[in-house]
Amino acid sequence: MDSQTVHTPHPHIVPIPVYVGVFLALVVGTIVTWQVALIDLGRLNVVVALTIAVTKATLVVLFFMHVKYSTKLTKLVVLAGIFWLLILLTITESDLLTRTWMGVPGR
Amino acid sequence: MWVFLLTEIMFFGGMFMAYLAYRQIYPESFAAASSKLNVTLGMCNTLVLIGSSLTMALAVRCAAAGSGKKLIVLFLILTLLLGGAFLGIKAKEYYDKWIHHEVPGANFHPDEWPADVDMSHASLYFALYFGMTGLHASHMIVGVGLLTFLIIRASRGAYTPAWHTPVEMVGLYWHFVDIVWIFLFPLLYLIDPHFGK
Numbered sequence: 001m002d003s004q005t006v007h008t009p010h011p012h013i014v015p016i017p018v019y020v021g022v023f024l025a026l027v028v029g030t031i032v033t034w035q036v037a038l039i040d041l042g043r044l045n046v047v048v049a050l051t052i053a054v055t056k057a058t059l060v061v062l063f064f065m066h067v068k069y070s071t072k073l074t075k076l077v078v079l080a081g082i083f084w085l086l087i088l089l090t091i092t093e094s095d096l097l098t099r100t101w102m103g104v105p106g107r
Numbered sequence: 108m109w110v111f112l113l114t115e116i117m118f119f120g121g122m123f124m125a126y127l128a129y130r131q132i133y134p135e136s137f138a139a140a141s142s143k144l145n146v147t148l149g150m151c152n153t154l155v156l157i158g159s160s161l162t163m164a165l166a167v168r169c170a171a172a173g174s175g176k177k178l179i180v181l182f183l184i185l186t187l188l189l190g191g192a193f194l195g196i197k198a199k200e201y202y203d204k205w206i207h208h209e210v211p212g213a214n215f216h217p218d219e220w221p222a223d224v225d226m227s228h229a230s231l232y233f234a235l236y237f238g239m240t241g242l243h244a245s246h247m248i249v250g251v252g253l254l255t256f257l258i259i260r261a262s263r264g265a266y267t268p269a270w271h272t273p274v275e276m277v278g279l280y281w282h283f284v285d286i287v288w289i290f291l292f293p294l295l296y297l298i299d300p301h302f303g304k
Contacts, residue, residue, distance in 0.1 A: 053292075077109045
């Protein structure tokens, strides 16, 4: 990150209302997560909870962690991290979800 | 710093994957075990941690904008206090689990357990609960140590708009730990709580 301060002599100063706005959005997201969990939506409960969580995480990454104002290299590194996590999740799931499809030994 | 955070994503990612796999296999046990957690305390902790992320972001902003060392130190101390509050609430939750025999091991027998749900799989849930929140809490403890270091250095005026890299780096770390909790809270505390209603 040192190189970045060299390349950008005037680091982007985010106005305070932006931080407060993000904070309030995170608080609202937390309360909505809690309230929605009390309603029975069947399998959709997990989907809603994770959608809110991903939205909250995105807000934190973009504004609190300044990725929105960072260099393309930083953005690429962040995306690579998310991509790597998705590889872990999808490939493991592709095994777990399809194991029972065929009655083969070892499942 | 970002590369370090990527290794952390993989570190926590593995545990999330283990959680996901076992929740798919034993959904009823996981829902029943999850209802043993204190959602109110979990909610409080989520809000406390979000608040600490705000104060951390403001500390980084003050350092970058050159708002003076007093403001940097103030926001860092607020972050430290909120982090301490989180760990205090977490300790209270762990204590409750301990006295209610909800810690996996020889004495694992939760009270009022529904007869039709397998208890041994709930033990798995609590093992994952303690593993994931424990790993998260240990990151918080490291964060508290880093903040203490920053507060001492900042009070000596070490950080200026031209050079405040440590504040920025600890900020990234702190926000990352916050993000982990953003996922842990709905996944661990809120597994189908409407079942019990």
